[in-house]
Amino acid sequence: MKNIKLEIMYDGRNYFGMQIQPNKLTIQGEIEKALKDLFKSEIKLNYAGRTDRGVSAYKMVANFFVDTKIEAEKIALALNPLLPDDIKVLSSESVGEDFNARFSAKYKTYMYKFYSSKITLPLFLSETQIKGELNFTKMKKAAKFLIGTHDFTSFANPDTQIEDKVRTIKQIKILRENIDGVWHYSVFITGNGFLYNMVRIIVGTLIQVGEGKIKPEEIKTILKLKDRTKAGKSMPPESLYLINVKY
Amino acid sequence: MKNIKLEIMYDGRNYFGMQIQPNKLTIQGEIEKALKDLFKSEIKLNYAGRTDRGVSAYKMVANFFVDTKIEAEKIALALNPLLPDDIKVLSSESVGEDFNARFSAKYKTYMYKFYSSKITLPLFLSETQIKGELNFTKMKKAAKFLIGTHDFTSFANPDTQIEDKVRTIKQIKILRENIDGVWHYSVFITGNGFLYNMVRIIVGTLIQVGEGKIKPEEIKTILKLKDRTKAGKSMPPESLYLINVKY
Numbered sequence: 001m002k003n004i005k006l007e008i009m010y011d012g013r014n015y016f017g018m019q020i021q022p023n024k025l026t027i028q029g030e031i032e033k034a035l036k037d038l039f040k041s042e043i044k045l046n047y048a049g050r051t052d053r054g055v056s057a058y059k060m061v062a063n064f065f066v067d068t069k070i071e072a073e074k075i076a077l078a079l080n081p082l083l084p085d086d087i088k089v090l091s092s093e094s095v096g097e098d099f100n101a102r103f104s105a106k107y108k109t110y111m112y113k114f115y116s117s118k119i120t121l122p123l124f125l126s127e128t129q130i131k132g133e134l135n136f137t138k139m140k141k142a143a144k145f146l147i148g149t150h151d152f153t154s155f156a157n158p159d160t161q162i163e164d165k166v167r168t169i170k171q172i173k174i175l176r177e178n179i180d181g182v183w184h185y186s187v188f189i190t191g192n193g194f195l196y197n198m199v200r201i202i203v204g205t206l207i208q209v210g211e212g213k214i215k216p217e218e219i220k221t222i223l224k225l226k227d228r229t230k231a232g233k234s235m236p237p238e239s240l241y242l243i244n245v246k247y
Numbered sequence: 248m249k250n251i252k253l254e255i256m257y258d259g260r261n262y263f264g265m266q267i268q269p270n271k272l273t274i275q276g277e278i279e280k281a282l283k284d285l286f287k288s289e290i291k292l293n294y295a296g297r298t299d300r301g302v303s304a305y306k307m308v309a310n311f312f313v314d315t316k317i318e319a320e321k322i323a324l325a326l327n328p329l330l331p332d333d334i335k336v337l338s339s340e341s342v343g344e345d346f347n348a349r350f351s352a353k354y355k356t357y358m359y360k361f362y363s364s365k366i367t368l369p370l371f372l373s374e375t376q377i378k379g380e381l382n383f384t385k386m387k388k389a390a391k392f393l394i395g396t397h398d399f400t401s402f403a404n405p406d407t408q409i410e411d412k413v414r415t416i417k418q419i420k421i422l423r424e425n426i427d428g429v430w431h432y433s434v435f436i437t438g439n440g441f442l443y444n445m446v447r448i449i450v451g452t453l454i455q456v457g458e459g460k461i462k463p464e465e466i467k468t469i470l471k472l473k474d475r476t477k478a479g480k481s482m483p484p485e486s487l488y489l490i491n492v493k494y
Contacts, residue, residue: 011369058370059427076366086369090427119323122258122333123305123488180306180337241370 004072005063005095006031006079011086012056013238019050027051027087031062034082038075039066046101048245049108052197054237058111059090061245063101099247107170107246109190112203113239117182127184128239134183134210136176142209143172143187145219146202153226155202156195157234165226168192174206188243197234205232251319252310252342253278253326258333259303260485266297274298274334278309281329285322286313293348295492296355299444301484305358306337308492310348346494354417354493356437359450360486364429374431375486381430381457383423389456390419390434392466393449400473402449403442404481412473415439421453435490444481452479 008031016024020032028045035043047062070078072094079089098104114128115121121129149168156165173188187203205222208214214222214232222230255278263271267279275292282290294309317325319341326336345351361375362368368376396415403412420435434450452469455461461469461479469477 009369011372056370080366085367085372088367088369090366090368119327119337120332120335121337122256122335123303125258125332 001065001067001097002072003063003065003095003097003099004075004092005061005099005101006076006092007090008057008060008062009088009090010057010060012051013054014086015053017051017053017055018047018060027057027060030083030087031079031089034079035064035066037082038070038078039068041066048101048105049194049242051240051242052237055240055242056238057242059244060242061101061105061247063095063099101245104247105245107190107192108194109188109243109246110194110199111241111243112187112189112199112235113185113241114203114207114235115182115184121182124184126239128236130207130211132211134185134207135212136174136183136210138212138216139206139210140174142206142214142216142219143174145216145223146172150223151226152195152198152223154222154228154231155198155205156228157197157201158228160196162195165195167194167198172202200234200237200240201228201231204235207235208232248312248314248344249319250310250312250342250344250346251322251339252308252346252348253323253339254337255304255307255309256335256337257304257307259298260301261333262300264298264300264302265294265307274307277331277334278326278336281326282311282313284329285317285325286315288313295348295352296441296489298487298489299484302487302489303485304489306491307489308348308352308494310342310346348492351494352492354437354439355441356435356490356493357441357446358488358490359434359436359446359482360432360488361450361454361482362429362431368429371431373486375483377454377458379458381432381454382459383421383430383457385459385463386453386457387421389453389461389463389466390421392463392470393419397470398473399442399445399470401469401475401478402445402452403475404444404448405475407443409442412442414442414445419449447481447484447487448475448478451482454482455479 018027020026020028043064075092076089116130116134151165153165169191171190176183176185265274267273267275290311292311322339323336363377363381398412400412416438418437423430423432
């Protein structure tokens with residue numbers, strides 16, 4: 001048996017998320033179908049993290065066990081013709097038997113993209129539009145209060161069934177670029193794990209700080225209160241990307 | 248009468264090009280329809296250049312004459328709700344009566360995007376995929392031979408009805424960026440005018456140089472021969488963008 005590690009890129013906008021669900025189009029579902037086509041047996045895919053409906057990935061990491069004579073590096077090229085155009089395997093390699101894409105992951109980095117303009121920009125529809133102006137300095141200041149190990153109950157969808165809400169955020173980088181007079185923002189968040197909707201709620205809260213609706217220092221209180229209603233709204237999934245997984 | 252100058256962004260992938268055509272979805276058609284809705288009269292739009300079917304624009308410049316009490320700067324905001332999401336007016340202003348978006352234009356800049364990878368990248372479907380590896384140095388060298396005033400017959404679709412094939416290319420910049428091991432290229436071409444498919448044929452030729460199929464120095468011969476069959480193929484329109492018009 002070989003343990004095969006995959007790096008996968010997908011445009012998730014037409015999918016019900018990573019995790020397989022009956023009668024729904026999912027990333028895991030499509031990949032397991034391609035694996036079955038290629039290896040003629042049912043293969044279970046492990047992957048670094050569930051991405052929600054509509055979320056995309058520049059680099060999702062996954063692994064599976066298979067008994068095959070196909071060279072590990074060639075599996076990517078063999079799988080791709082069996083996959084839709086919006087899901088492709090970037091690379092495949094053989095790894096040690098104890099590697100598990102989910103449990104071996106140390107950090108994941110997500111990116112969220114938005115721009116601030118009264119006018120909708122047709123060539124940037126994959127970025128979320130914020131109509132008001134944003135105070136960049138305040139957003140960066142607020143982000144610092146989220147770094148570290150905290151109980152993120154205030155920043156999680158209450159529907160989650162996970163009890164332990166403590167997570168560690170290692171880094172939040174907010175970059176912006178001015179294109180023809182419009183500020184385009186990318187927020188990069190690296191952490192050891194994320195609760196349901198956590199990245200989107202963090203970004204929604206940082207935007208409310210930028211809009212002047214929440215003061216940067218209030219982040220400390222919002223964390224302490226462990227109350228979802230105190231943080232900002234969850235941003236739309238279509239501008240969220242899993243960027244990288246570190247092992 | 249006011250002469251109103253517009254800057255327009257559009258995602259042209261669902262359109263039959265800029266120029267109005269009966270029973271076809273065009274950018275000009277959609278904008279003139281919005282102008283008619285707003286001003287309750289038939290208004291003819293002038294614009295910097297016809298972009299082909301599928302081509303997009305970060306900044307197309309247009310102008311029209313109207314008798315209105317609406318403040319020039321507010322026309323953009325008034326037009327946008329009357330336009331589809333993939334066409335938006337970025338700005339509007341009042342200009343002198345002799346300004347004509349087409350005839351006053353001195354230079355236009357187009358950008359063409361592609362990447363070089365055996366594997367199709369789902370998050371870069373708006374860039375054309377080149378499967379082979381490209382020699383960047385040779386491409387830049389070839390581009391230099393196109394700068395200046397030349398007869399571009401070899402680089403124009405022969406279906407064009409324009410007699411004078413002499414144009415001046417002011418600048419060709421080829422930039423590339425490595426994202427996760429893949430080279431993404433942007434070719435910027437600035438000229439005083441472009442023949443039918445000229446930008447796409449120039450880029451197709453530069454790619455053939457990068458692939459080693461044409462030597463950089465051969466560009467000189469290709470220009471001299473005035474024979475369309477000697478240059479490279481025309482690249483797909485979906486990765487072409489009008490970037491800027493200079494007056």
